[in-house]
Amino acid sequence: MTVFQKNYTEIPELDMGPYLAGEDGAREQLAARLRHIQENIGFMVAVNHGFPWDLLERTYDKLKAFFAKPAEEKLNYKINERSVGYIPPKSTVYVSSKINENTKLDLNETLNLALERPANHPLIKAGKRLAGPNPWPDVDGFRETMIAYQQEMVTLGRKLIPLYALALDKPADFFDPYFTDPLMWSRNAHYPPMPAEENQFGIAPHCDHSFLTMLPTTEEPGLQILTTEGSWLDAPYVKGGILVNTGEYLNRWTNGRFMPTPHRVLPAKQDRYSIATFFNPNHDTIADPLDTCCGPDNPAQFEPVSMIDYVSWYIDTNYKRSFGGKQN
Numbered sequence: 001m002t003v004f005q006k007n008y009t010e011i012p013e014l015d016m017g018p019y020l021a022g023e024d025g026a027r028e029q030l031a032a033r034l035r036h037i038q039e040n041i042g043f044m045v046a047v048n049h050g051f052p053w054d055l056l057e058r059t060y061d062k063l064k065a066f067f068a069k070p071a072e073e074k075l076n077y078k079i080n081e082r083s084v085g086y087i088p089p090k091s092t093v094y095v096s097s098k099i100n101e102n103t104k105l106d107l108n109e110t111l112n113l114a115l116e117r118p119a120n121h122p123l124i125k126a127g128k129r130l131a132g133p134n135p136w137p138d139v140d141g142f143r144e145t146m147i148a149y150q151q152e153m154v155t156l157g158r159k160l161i162p163l164y165a166l167a168l169d170k171p172a173d174f175f176d177p178y179f180t181d182p183l184m185w186s187r188n189a190h191y192p193p194m195p196a197e198e199n200q201f202g203i204a205p206h207c208d209h210s211f212l213t214m215l216p217t218t219e220e221p222g223l224q225i226l227t228t229e230g231s232w233l234d235a236p237y238v239k240g241g242i243l244v245n246t247g248e249y250l251n252r253w254t255n256g257r258f259m260p261t262p263h264r265v266l267p268a269k270q271d272r273y274s275i276a277t278f279f280n281p282n283h284d285t286i287a288d289p290l291d292t293c294c295g296p297d298n299p300a301q302f303e304p305v306s307m308i309d310y311v312s313w314y315i316d317t318n319y320k321r322s323f324g325g326k327q328n
Helices: 026-040 053-067 071-077 142-167 248-253 307-318
Strands: 013-015 043-047 085-087 109-114 183-191 203-206 212-216 223-226 232-234 242-246 263-265 272-280
Touching: 013 026, 026 043, 026 142, 053 109, 053 142, 053 183, 053 272, 071 085, 142 183, 142 212, 142 272, 183 307, 248 307
Parallel strands: 013 043
Antiparallel strands: 043 242, 085 109, 109 183, 183 272, 203 263, 212 242, 212 272, 223 232, 223 263
């Protein structure tokens, strides 16, 4: 019998190798481990997942080239009404956070990019948020590299969702119909070293909005997660390791069973870059608490909500009006 750690003092690993190799029972064992992690810490480092690390390094090179451009040039790609584009430093404050009263604007700049779709895609023609088209920077090879990165992230996300289904006592293919055209987007961030005021962060304590988030570990420290015991843990650098965590949307869908772990990024001492990919179900998916997460002693805690409505509320709440949200 597998014995799981209860109180985590470091972020656990999720070794996907045996599962992806098709070893007997590996998928079910991994789903059981994932279930325990999601119910007790909510963050893990996926390893042996098949994502090509050299592609990540090439993607970082393109992002560094973009963020090195003058501020006025980056503003040519300013975030638009479809929630894609560039956001300069001090444009967000996570007032939706339930674990810290965030009052100071975050010290990061980002480029939000949606999963690339053809120009005639129904979501683009309908003007839906986070569907595209993307404002691609004038950096040699940027678009091609980022699209390749996106497709590898889609592949990884599709490897993960059967594990989540099994962990929630559902058939392995349960979530497949909800991910035929995922609302996936990436928050490509640069944390420049700059003076910080009291209660000001690279990114303030918050929980992600997502079904799940995939974030390659970085050599430059700064990311911390909050445990259920109230301790902040430093996210480790694991070469080839990709952090995976649950967001608020899956928390609602699981009736609070899978936790959306709070995390933050401390003010940077030197330039830090990260790529957070939010892997979400289709725009019109409705999160109605699962029957396997409800019962007579645990009734549904959340009202059904669509994916696009939830992410729109999240962005509008935490972003300044001039950069894609509704904050003053």
